[in-house]
Amino acid sequence: MYVLGTESTAHTFGVGVVRDGEVLANERDVYKPVKGGIIPGEAARHHYELGPTILKRALEKAKVSLEDIDLFAFSQGPGLLPCLKVGSQITNYLSAKYNKPVIGVNHCIAHIEIARKVTELDDPVMLYVSGGNTQVITFENGKYVVFGETQDIGIGNLLDKVGRRLGIPFPAGPKIEELAKLGKKYIPMPYSIKGMDVSFSGLETFISKILDKYKIEDISFSLQETAFAMLMEASERAMAYCKKESLIIAGGVAANTRLNEMGGKMCEARGAKFRFMNKEYAGDNGAMIAYTGYLMKDYKQEDLTPRPNFRTDAVKVTYR
Ligand code: ATP
Ligand code: FE2
Numbered sequence: 001m002y003v004l005g006t007e008s009t010a011h012t013f014g015v016g017v018v019r020d021g022e023v024l025a026n027e028r029d030v031y032k033p034v035k036g037g038i039i040p041g042e043a044a045r046h047h048y049e050l051g052p053t054i055l056k057r058a059l060e061k062a063k064v065s066l067e068d069i070d071l072f073a074f075s076q077g078p079g080l081l082p083c084l085k086v087g088s089q090i091t092n093y094l095s096a097k098y099n100k101p102v103i104g105v106n107h108c109i110a111h112i113e114i115a116r117k118v119t120e121l122d123d124p125v126m127l128y129v130s131g132g133n134t135q136v137i138t139f140e141n142g143k144y145v146v147f148g149e150t151q152d153i154g155i156g157n158l159l160d161k162v163g164r165r166l167g168i169p170f171p172a173g174p175k176i177e178e179l180a181k182l183g184k185k186y187i188p189m190p191y192s193i194k195g196m197d198v199s200f201s202g203l204e205t206f207i208s209k210i211l212d213k214y215k216i217e218d219i220s221f222s223l224q225e226t227a228f229a230m231l232m233e234a235s236e237r238a239m240a241y242c243k244k245e246s247l248i249i250a251g252g253v254a255a256n257t258r259l260n261e262m263g264g265k266m267c268e269a270r271g272a273k274f275r276f277m278n279k280e281y282a283g284d285n286g287a288m289i290a291y292t293g294y295l296m297k298d299y300k301q302e303d304l305t306p307r308p309n310f311r312t313d314a315v316k317v318t319y320r
Contacts, residue, residue, distance in 0.1 A: 003072075007107070009083055012028050016058065026281075028286060037170065044083050075105055104301055107284075108312045119276075125147070131157050151197050159223075185215075247274050
């Protein structure tokens with residue numbers, strides 16, 4: 001069975017093809033704002049313009065044609081409405097044209113499913129950290145539940161916002177990571193964890209006020225140490241409470257070496273397993289949508305419209 005999946009929740013337009021759950025192609029292109037943060041309409045235009053090329057590249061890579069596809073999957077949300085519409089429209093058009101079913105996939109769940117496949121950890125806690133999302137997710141009673149999450153901005157967004165103040169172009173995460181390695185002094189910063197949730201906007205405000213008092217390397221170092229420690233505390237609590245013995249970190253920020261190092265240490269101390277997410281699948285990609293579409297192949301879905309606020313726990317997981 002061939003499934004084609006499209007991803008278009010935010011910056012990335014991606015197309016993946018899987019055959020019986022094995023990835024054959026995973027092509028993408030990422031919209032980069034010229035200045036500042038993401039402009040939804042511009043990102044959507046990027047997806048409309050590049051969509052056909054990415055689709056063609058994925059089909060060529062997988063050595064299949066559209067006639068061969070048995071199921072079309074798309075990322076239904078959460079995400080930015082103008083961007084979500086692109087994937088939804090392309091997919092619904094292809095489904096009608098080739099008379100094949102279509103399925104809407106929850107973007108956060110797709111991150112987890114591809115992570116479970118790639119890491120071979122069956123029942124992990126997942127720390128999902130990207131630009132727009134920061135969630136600690138576990139599987140309980142037939143559903144993925146958000147155990148803890150950010151009460152305001154996503155961790156990637158925090159890094160990008162601080163980066164903008166420091167004159168670092170988007171996406172700032174990799175550059176902040178580089179600078180942090182050169183940092184020597186820890187500047188105490190607001191550490192905000194409320195129950196299971198974290199909050200980052202106080203940290204952003206704090207940093208905006210100390211920019212000219214400290215070295216950029218020390219600010220980057222202290223920012224990473226503080227924000228990542230909050231994420232580790234929330235993840236560890238989820239592992240202890242839900243009695244889970246492994247942790248996966250996924251999403252664009254999972255590319256960060258220091259965050260992975262902290263995850264490894266925390267798990268080692270608990271006697272739990274920890275796995276790195278392979279770069280190919282850590283950020284937004286089409287293969288994770290195609291793969292999750294494959295898992296959901298027997299679902300009968302009524303609502304196939306984009307869902308900007310699609311919750312992780314709104315999906316009843318029957319394939320697991
Ligand atoms: P989503 O729709 O899931 O919110 P997204 O559009 O934010 O996704 P991702 O590719 O998942 O896309 O994540 C991008 C984020 O990852 C950016 O905020 C970027 O700064 C951050 N990032 C990338 N590399 C690193 C790194 N090495 N360290 C820290 N952050 C990083
Ligand atoms: Fe994502």
